[in-house]
Amino acid sequence: MKDIYFSLEKNFEALVALATKVLGNSITFILACCLVLFWWINTLLNSTNLHQNIGDFIFGTTFLSLFIIQKSFNKYSALLHLKVNELISSHETANNSVIDTHKKTEHEIIELSKEYIETDEVTEEIIEELTNKMNEANTDNQI
Template structure:
C-alpha cells in the first residue's frame, strides 16, 4: 500500500508538472514551430494531397491540445482562487478544503466522502423537521 501511495504522489506531481508545461505559451510556440517545419517538409517531398490534408488536420489537432490546456489552466486557477476566497471568508467553513487542487486524489476522495456523509445527515435532519 505504501508503494501505491508513493506512485500516486509521483503521478500527481508528474501530471501537475505536465499540465503546467503544456499550458505554457512557450510550449505552444515550440509546438507551432515544430508543426510548421513538419508541414514545410511535407510540401518538399513527393506526398499526395490526401496525406498533406491529413498532416494539416493532425497538426491543428496537436496545437489545439496546448491551447485547450492553457485555457483550462487559466479557468481552473481563477475558479480555485474564488473558491478559496469564499471558504476563507465564510464562517463555519472548514479550511481543510482550501487549496484542494494541491491535494492528492486520495485526499480529495476522502474529503468528498466526508461532505457526502454530511449532506446525507443534513437531508435526514430536514426530513425530521
C-alpha cells in the same frame, strides 16, 4: 502495500501536474508551432501527394489545438479555484481544509468528501426528526 500505492499515486499526480503545466505553457506552444511549421514545409517540398499533405495539415492543426485547449483549461481552472477559495475564506464557519484541493491527492479528496457525506446524513436525520415533530404538533393542534 498501501503505502506503496499512495506513494505511486502521489508521484503520478505530481507527474500529471507537471505535464499539465508544460502543455499549457506559452513557450511550449511556440516550440510546438515551430516544429509543426518545419514539418509542414518539409512535407510540402518533398511530397506531391495531396492527400498526405491534407492529412498532415489536419494532424498538425489538431496537435497545436492540444496546447491551446490546455492553456485555456489551466486559466479557467486557476480562476475557478481562486473564486472558490475566496468564498471559502470569506465564510467564517467554512472548513478551510478544502482550500487548495487541487493540490491534494485523489485519496485525500475522497476522504474530505466522506466528511461532507457524513455531515449531510446527520443533517438529513435532523431535518427528518424536526419534520416528524412539526407533523405531530400540527396533528395535536387540529384536534
